[in-house]
Structures are given as structure tokens and as C-alpha cells.
Amino acid sequence: MGDLITVEQIDVMPAGGQLTLTPGAIITPAARDAAEARGITVLEAGAAAPTQAPTVAPSRTAGFRASEIPAAPAHKNGPEQVIVTAVGKNRPRILSEITSKIAELNGNVMDINQRILQDYFTTIMIVEISGITGDFAGFKQTMESISQPEDYRVSVQHEKVFQYMHRI
Amino acid sequence: MPYTSNEILQTIRMVEMEALDIRTVTMGICLLDCSGPTVDQVANNVYEKIVRAAGNLVPVATEIESRYGIPIINKRIAITPISHVAAGCDGSDYVPIAQAIDRAAVQVGVNFVGGFSALVHKGFSVSDKKLIDSIPQAIAATERVNYSVSVGSTKAGINMDAVRRMAEIVQQTAQLTAEAGGIGCARLVVFCNMPEDNPFMAGAMHGVGEPERVINVGVSGPGVVRYALEKLGPEAPLTDVCNEIKRITYKITRAGELVGREAAQKLDCEFGIIDLSLAPTPAVGDSVADILEIIGVEKCGTHGTTAALAMLTDAVKKGGAMAATRVGGLSGAFIPVSEDAGMVAAVKAGALSLDKLEAMTSVCSVGLDMVAIPGDTPVDTIAGIIADEMAIGMINNKTTAARLIPVPGKGPGETVEFGGLLGTAIVQAVNPFSSTGFIRRGGTIPPPINSLKN
Known part of the structure; x- marks a missing residue:
């Protein structure tokens, strides 16, 4: 079994120091928070050099150990897709704002559907993300922050949830 | 498009507006x-094992939440009943083990750990006695x-000595947490036919027939069912009402199935069961009552409520069973009185009495909960x-x-705020009349x- 890093271990370390995890080590979320609070840098085992980034999922989520989580299985039903939905009060340029952000991140719009009802619009896009810059979490965060909720709201969800809920 | 825009918007509406x-x-x-x-050694071992086994639970659940856009409200842990785990150790009480579990829960970031438990339906072992006393x-x-x-x-009947002992424990627990309205009792539950794979608190445990590590999922969605039935309108016959409930719980359960499979794979453990329970929250609209x-009783608790609840519970199971690989846990409609705003309103209006609640539990999970x-x-x-x-559980298989809270210093009709x-x-x-003669006999039913079923 790998090392187990808990708050107790962090507490005895000098503040501002560095902790290098051995392969297979587990660091608890509380320990990670304690490390952050005391300015201790936690280096993952075999910390990802920028060149080997795209194989694994989010490293941005707090406390998430990318190295321990297996990558999503290869997609049997074609490439990995997400659903991008935008809802809000209609005004010019919205579609262009959304699609240019997708293009910037290297996403590929596969299908699009837009409806305007009175003053409100709903846009649904299917975006293929196999070739995006960064990972899913980064894509989601960037897309969801392009607009203020009182203007219009963008949400990004992995396609699988719709497949599970609406297809037998 | 592989999905219609209505399907996509339905999922988004379910999350954002229907809880x-x-x-x-x-x-x-x-x-x-x-x-x-x-x-102390047992306490250390338990602490270390929980932290190692569940160290990644919260981060993985949080990541899945963001990936699919469906909130996961609680991340929790169920453990082997501690009366088994601690049976070999000395010491007169198991409080240090409970404290170690508490520390482990804080460490891994889960809000509850269930399984400080004893199974005494046929009698007490020495360890069971120590655990219950603690x-x-x-x-x-x-x-x-x-x-x-x-x-x-x-299969075993009811251990009435244990029933009496647990009544004492409930009363003592309420006294010890008196300043907070006896809230300690919210973490204490007494069972008949206790499931070994229940993911819901306070009764979660990891039975001895279970694998090394397993992920169990509890879905929710009273708000979603409520919205669907509202749309169906008051004139639809009950057959249609049942069908609508089945359709909607199928979808809710599929979301649970996806989350469970993904979590199990990422945490490298088995995917156990989905608990098909309609679990309410105090949020307005997220209520079984x-x-x-909406099905048609004016206030929950009036005549007809038991029949409506029987129908609802059964339809939820039918819809969910097809959506899930494996079903288990409690799987019924929860009616935790304090946690369901509609139930609280029904009690306030005088529509729902303790006796009616008891009758309702004969057709749904899971008993007198948070009363x-x-x-x-x-x-x-x-x-x-x-x-x-x-007895209702024993006879009806x-x-x-029972999760009862004797609120210190309060009488009938008074309100107590537990929060969250x-x-x-x-x-x-x-009932003001005494049960003493019956209870004092002790022994077993x-x-x-x-x-001979009747």
C-alpha cells in the first residue's frame, strides 16, 4: 500500500515547504486543505510535465488526484461529446459569442438547434471535445463563465447523462 | 440531433427547477x-482503514457532479457493524472507536458515516451489549x-429486551443532547429487517455479506415527480398517474445508475445497488406529502393517504427497477416528518397523527422517521x-x-428547529395510556x- 498523508503529517511539516507524493500515495482532502493553508506545495507522483497533459481528466478540481483516476474508457459509440446549452434574453451576437469561444478552445460543433420564443432564446449545441485544448473541466469552466446569469446562462454537460436518462 | 431539445431541456429543468x-x-x-x-488499537485501525479506502471519495464525486451537471448532495460512508469489528478487544466501552470514526469522517470530508451498529434481533453478544451501552x-x-x-x-422475531433497552438509550441520548432539542436521536435508528446495503442515514451499514468496498447510490426527486403530476392535471385516472410516476422515476434512476457506475469505476470498487427511495428535503416543493x-388528498394524513402512498411507492419501484442494474437498500417512499415541509405542514394542520403515520409505514419504507x-x-x-x-415490519416481511426524538422540555404541538x-x-x-405491563414482560415475540397470510 502507498503512503497515507493526513492532516497530522502536514501539521509537523515546516510551513511553506514542499511535499512530494510517492506513487500510489493517498492524500486526504482535509490534508490537502491544511497544506494549502500553510503554504505547503504538494507535488504529485510523477507530476505531469505540460507535454503529457491530455490523457487524463481534470487536474483543476480541488483535491482531485488525476494520477490515480483511470482515464475514461474508449468511446464505443464514436467521439466524446458534450451538450452546451444557453438560455436567456435574446439580443444580437449571442450565438457568435458562444461559437467563437468554442472555436478558441478547439471544440467542434456537430449539431445546433436554436429557438426564439418571444424575447427569450434557447440554444442547444452538440460539441465534440476529443481535440480540445485542456480538459473537460477547463472547457466547462471557460464556457460557463462567458456570460453573466442575468444576461444569458451557459451550461455544459457530458452527453452520457442524456443518453442514460432518455434512451432505453 | 441524437436528442430532442425537449429531452435536453427536461433534464436541465429537472436539476434547476425541480430539485x-x-x-x-x-x-x-x-x-x-x-x-x-x-x-485504542481498534480505533486506530478503523481510522486508518476508512481514510485509506475513502480518501478519494469526495474528489471523485465532485468531479462526476461537474461532468454531468447533476448535484450529488451527500458523500457518505457505511462500515461493518462495529460490534463485530470490536468484539475481540478489551475496554468497557467503544466511545474511542466512535471518536476515531468521527475524525476519519472529517479527514475524508464526508458528512456522515453509518455503521456504529449491533444486530441483536435474536440476542445480545458481549460486544453488542458494550456497543449499545456506549x-x-x-x-x-x-x-x-x-x-x-x-x-x-x-425470521427471528422481535427481541423485546432489546426494544426496551433501545427505548432507554433513546431517552438517555435525548437528555445528553438536550440543549440542542435532543438532536442526538436523529443519528440513532432501530430496525426490523435491517438491510445490509442501505446507503441512507442514519441506518447505513456495510453488512458482512458485502464485498471489500462498494459504491451504493441513493437517488431523489420528489420535486420532479410532483412537477410531472401537476402537468398531468387533476382529472387523469390513477392508472395514468402510476404510468407517469414510473416514466419519471425511470429517468431519475438512470441518472443514479450513471453516477454509481462512474464512481465505482473511478474509485476502483464494485458498484452495489441503487436505493429507489423518494427522499424529500426541507426545500419547498421537494416533498412526498x-x-x-397532488394525487388528490386534501392534506397528507387524511383518509385515502395510505392508499395513495401505497400506489406511489409501488410505481416508484416499478419505474426504478427497470432503470437500475441492481436494486437494494430501503427502496420505498421516505416520510421523515421533520425533513419534509409538506409533512410538517400536515402535522401543523392537525391532519397527520402519529397513529396515521404508523399506518402509512405499513405500505412504504421506512417507518417512524424523525418523529x-x-x-x-x-x-x-x-x-x-x-x-x-x-411488528409491522416483521409481519409484512x-x-x-423507528427514529424517535423525545424533545426535552417540550410538549405536544410545540416546534423544534433542528436546522439544515x-x-x-x-x-x-x-397515547397517554401505559404500555408498561406489556413491555416489562421482556423476552421475545x-x-x-x-x-397462513392474512
Whole structure:
């Protein structure tokens, strides 16, 4: 079994120091928070050099150990897709704002559907993300922050949830 | 498009407006390898095992939440009943073990750990006795540990000595947490036919027949069912109402299935079961009572409520069973009185009495749950309430439970605020006549004969 890093271990370390995890080590979320609070840098085992980034999922989520989580299985039903939905009060340029952000991140719009009802619009896009810059979490965060909720709201969800809920 | 825009918008509406969520992702962890000669050693082993096994639970659940856009409200842990784990150690009480579990819960970031439990439906072992005696002190000394005791089953009958003892424990626990309205009792539940794979608190545990580590999922969605039935309108016949409930619970359960599979794969453990329970929250609209009222009873608790609830529970199971690989846990409609705003309103209006609640539990999971009773209720009366509830489970071959809160210093009709998910409770009147003669006899109620069904 790998090392187990808990708050107790962090507490005895000098503040501002560095902790290098051995392969297979587990660091608890509380320990990670304690490390952050005391300015201790936690280096993952075999910390990802920028060149080997795209194989694994989010490293941005707090406390998430990318190295321990297996990558999503290869997609049997074609490439990995997400659903991008935008809802809000209609005004010019919205579609262009959304699609240019997708293009910037290297996403590929596969299908699009837009409806305007009175003053409100709903846009649904299917975006293929196999070739995006960064990972899913980064894509989601960037897309969801392009607009203020009182203007219009963008949400990004992995396609699988719709497949599970609406297809037998 | 592979999905219609209505389908996509329905999912988004369910999450944003109808309170669809995954109520809990619970990791079951086997602690049978944590025994030791001293109580402190067991406590250390238990702490280390939980932290190792569940260290990644919260980050993985959080990542899944963001990936699919469906909130996972609780991340929890169920463990092997501690009366088994601690059986080999010295020491007169198990409070240090409860405290170690509490520390482990804080460490891994889960809000509850269930499994400080004993199974005494046929009798007490030495360890069971020590565990039960430790419960009031342990509850007062912890915040995240949940306690449960199995006192009856259809195969074993009801251990009435255990029922009486648990009534005392409930009363003591309420006294020890008196300044917070007896809230300690919210983490203590007594069971008949206790399931070994239940992901919901306070009764979660990891049975000895379970694998090393397992992910169990509890789905939710009273708000979603309510919205669908509202759209169906008041004129639709009950057959259509059932079909609508089935259709909608199928979808809710599929979301749970996806989350469970993904969590199990990422945490490298087995995917166990989905618990098909409609679990309410205090949020307005996320209420089982509201569904019953939309089906057509004016206030939950009036005549017809039991029939409506029977229909609802059955339809939920039928819809969910097809959506899930494996079903287990409690799987019924939860009616935790304080946690369901509609139930609280029904009690306030005088529509829902303790007696009617008891009748309702004969057709749904999971018993008298989060029911506040007067603080001066005699122990024998509490034992009588528990015994009645256990008998319903034993005879009907189903799980029933009692999570009663004798609120110190409060009488019938008074309100007590527990806060957060536990909600607000109105103290319910109990029958003033005594159960003492019956309870004081002690002994066992033998298991029922199963062929003569009536």
C-alpha cells in the first residue's frame, strides 16, 4: 500500500515547504486543505510535465488526484461529446459569442438547434471535445463563465447523462 | 440531433427547477480486518482503514457532479457493524472507536458515516451489549457518526429486551443532547429487517455479506415527480398517474445508475445497488406529502393517504427497477416528518397523527422517521411505539425503522428547529395510556408463521 498523508503529517511539516507524493500515495482532502493553508506545495507522483497533459481528466478540481483516476474508457459509440446549452434574453451576437469561444478552445460543433420564443432564446449545441485544448473541466469552466446569469446562462454537460436518462 | 431539445431541456429543468439530485453516494467499507486487542488499537485501525479506502471519495464525486451537471448532495460512508469489528478487544466501552470514526469522517470530508451498529434481533453478544451501552456517550462525543441497532426480523422475531433497552438509550441520548432539542436521536435508528446495503442515514451499514468496498447510490426527486403530476392535471385516472410516476422515476434512476457506475469505476470498487427511495428535503416543493396532495388528498394524513402512498411507492419501484442494474437498500417512499415541509405542514394542520403515520409505514419504507415526541414520554411508551413499528415490519416481511426524538422540555404541538437537512419538527402527542405491563414482560415475540397470510 502507498503512503497515507493526513492532516497530522502536514501539521509537523515546516510551513511553506514542499511535499512530494510517492506513487500510489493517498492524500486526504482535509490534508490537502491544511497544506494549502500553510503554504505547503504538494507535488504529485510523477507530476505531469505540460507535454503529457491530455490523457487524463481534470487536474483543476480541488483535491482531485488525476494520477490515480483511470482515464475514461474508449468511446464505443464514436467521439466524446458534450451538450452546451444557453438560455436567456435574446439580443444580437449571442450565438457568435458562444461559437467563437468554442472555436478558441478547439471544440467542434456537430449539431445546433436554436429557438426564439418571444424575447427569450434557447440554444442547444452538440460539441465534440476529443481535440480540445485542456480538459473537460477547463472547457466547462471557460464556457460557463462567458456570460453573466442575468444576461444569458451557459451550461455544459457530458452527453452520457442524456443518453442514460432518455434512451432505453 | 441524437436528442430532442425537449429531452435536453427536461433534464436541465429537472436539476434547476425541480430539485433533481443524487441524494447520496455512499461507499461501503469492510472493517473486519481492523480488530485488535485493545480498544485504542481498534480505533486506530478503523481510522486508518476508512481514510485509506475513502480518501478519494469526495474528489471523485465532485468531479462526476461537474461532468454531468447533476448535484450529488451527500458523500457518505457505511462500515461493518462495529460490534463485530470490536468484539475481540478489551475496554468497557467503544466511545474511542466512535471518536476515531468521527475524525476519519472529517479527514475524508464526508458528512456522515453509518455503521456504529449491533444486530441483536435474536440476542445480545458481549460486544453488542458494550456497543449499545456506549451509544448515548458516543453520540454526544461525535458529530458525524450514525448509530443503528437491529432488534427484529421476520425470521427471528422481535427481541423485546432489546426494544426496551433501545427505548432507554433513546431517552438517555435525548437528555445528553438536550440543549440542542435532543438532536442526538436523529443519528440513532432501530430496525426490523435491517438491510445490509442501505446507503441512507442514519441506518447505513456495510453488512458482512458485502464485498471489500462498494459504491451504493441513493437517488431523489420528489420535486420532479410532483412537477410531472401537476402537468398531468387533476382529472387523469390513477392508472395514468402510476404510468407517469414510473416514466419519471425511470429517468431519475438512470441518472443514479450513471453516477454509481462512474464512481465505482473511478474509485476502483464494485458498484452495489441503487436505493429507489423518494427522499424529500426541507426545500419547498421537494416533498412526498406534496405529491400525495397532488394525487388528490386534501392534506397528507387524511383518509385515502395510505392508499395513495401505497400506489406511489409501488410505481416508484416499478419505474426504478427497470432503470437500475441492481436494486437494494430501503427502496420505498421516505416520510421523515421533520425533513419534509409538506409533512410538517400536515402535522401543523392537525391532519397527520402519529397513529396515521404508523399506518402509512405499513405500505412504504421506512417507518417512524424523525418523529418528535414529548420529552417526558415514559421509556415504556417509547418501547411500545418501537415494538408496534417492528411488528409491522416483521409481519409484512419488510424493513421498518423507528427514529424517535423525545424533545426535552417540550410538549405536544410545540416546534423544534433542528436546522439544515433535518428541518423543523412539531412535537406529536403520544397515547397517554401505559404500555408498561406489556413491555416489562421482556423476552421475545416469536417469528410469524408465513404460510397462513392474512
